[in-house]
Amino acid sequence: MVSNGKFVYLQTFGCQMNVHDSEKMLSILAENDYRPTEDINRADIILLNTCSVRAKPEHKVYSVLGRLKKLKEKNHHLVIGVGGCVAQHEGERLLDRIGHLDLVFGTHNLHRLPELISDVQASRRPKCAVKFYDEVKSLDIFPAPSDGEKVKSYVTIMQGCDNFCSFCIVPYVRGRQKSRPGENILGEINALSKGGVREVTLLGQNVNSYGKDLSGGLTFPQLLARINEIEGLWRMRFTTSHPKDISEELIMAVGKLERVCKHIHLPFQSGSDKILERMNRGYTRKEYMKKGEQLREVCPEIGITADVMVGFPGEDEEDFLETLDLIQKVQFDNLFSFKYSPRKGTKAAWFPDQIDESTQSHRLEVLQKLQKRITLKRNQTLEGRYEEILVEGVSKGAKEEMTGRTSSNKVVNFKGSPDLIGQLVKVRIEKGYANSLKGKII
Ligand code: SAH
Ligand code: SF4
Ligand code: F3S
Helix, strand or coil: CCCCCEEEEEEECCCHHHHHHHHHHHHHHHCCCEEECCCHHHCCEEEEEECCCCHHHHHHHHHHHHHHHHHHHHCCCCEEEEEHHHHHHHCHHHHHHCCCCCEEECCCCHHHHHHHHHHHHHHCCCEEECCCCCCCHHHHCCCCCCCCCCCEEEEECEECCCCCCCCCCHHHHHCCCEECCHHHHHHHHHHHHHCCCCEEEEECCCHHHCCCCCCCCCCHHHHHHHHCCCCCCCEEEEECCCHHHCCHHHHHHHHHCCCECCEEECCCECCCHHHHHHHCCCCCHHHHHHHHHHHHHHCCCCEEEEEEEECCCCCCHHHHHHHHHHHHHHCCCEEEEEECCCCCCCHHHHCCCCCCHHHHHHHHHHHHHHHHHHHHHHHHCCCCCEEEEEEEEECCCCCCEEEEECCCCCEEEEECCHHHCCCEEEEEEEEECCCCEEEEEC
């Protein structure tokens, strides 16, 4: 056990899995009497949960760490720790590089956090824990269900990836794919729904290859079907899906299961077959578009979003035009777009034909302009339609407005009172904007 009544300051970088891992960390630290604080000067422990998917979030970690040196000089009892993907990738090197750092813990070591902190405090020596395990204990940590306070929650169903896309660091920092046993997932969601949670988002690097590493367990569509039966749960989402693993069974399940939200996040990365091949993505542009069509056939109202990259090594003007063309043809509801960023240890970092930064920036700008128009148009086509919204809270923009999402994952703001939070309401869409919709409750 660690000492009593202390404060932890935690800053999170990266994806939803990291956000959820941070919730897990706070929950196990709470069991050891550490309370979260927003005031860094008050903290007994400072933790950074880090991301290394691109250079930018990684650099940010080093600049935050640099600024922490002064705090450590003022308070020698302060424990500074780095977890997550940068920690996993860099390991001991981080301790060598940052003299005032006390603890480095990797993506399979969250569950050891209280013990590691105690060790540092007792020995006054830095510690590094970045081992990968066959059985990932942190998959089964879940924050205690709140009594009616939380409307929605993340649930980890798997971690890691076996795909080794040539640009991606994730398989190195999250390890091989590990699926969590179905009964543990169902148990957690049951407990959450008893505590008032109405919507869950199932998390994994590749949710639709869930279960392929377990023998005799549930497949992903079977898991969705079982969650669909849980009493008190109204909605489920899942992210991220890989185009090559979208099976017909899954497409049917999304169409048929009434609690599965009609939204899919399906990164395509590039619209050029040459680039897709060099990325080692395992599908062609034609196959990707076919999956999109099949999803819309089964479920015409489905929202489709994706990730895409520009300036991957060897991407010429023609390849880029093919990416724009795919965007035009698929008509995504929204896109997350990035400049390719070489990652140490990945295959693509060695490719000789890297693209210069100004070309990347130009392509990104062109792509984002195109998508902005498409998003606006797609949002405007919803005007006049009736949509069911799960009310999540008070809108950030205006106080007397509430906010929630459609099944297709679009944010809707509408006039209403906070007692609607946690309820499903019907709204008429009055106006579609670039980033949200305006609705009227009926
Ligand atoms: N498992 C998901 C992606 C996880 S990483 C999938 O397979 O689609 C999230 C997104 O970050 C990716 O979809 C990709 O668009 C982007 N990304 C990953 N590595 C990158 C890199 N080296 N440079 C730029 N963007 C990258
Ligand atoms: Fe990275 Fe590819 Fe795995 Fe996604 S599928 S996490 S992009 S290696
Ligand atoms: Fe980043 Fe790790 Fe997530 S690299 S995107 S925090 S899996």
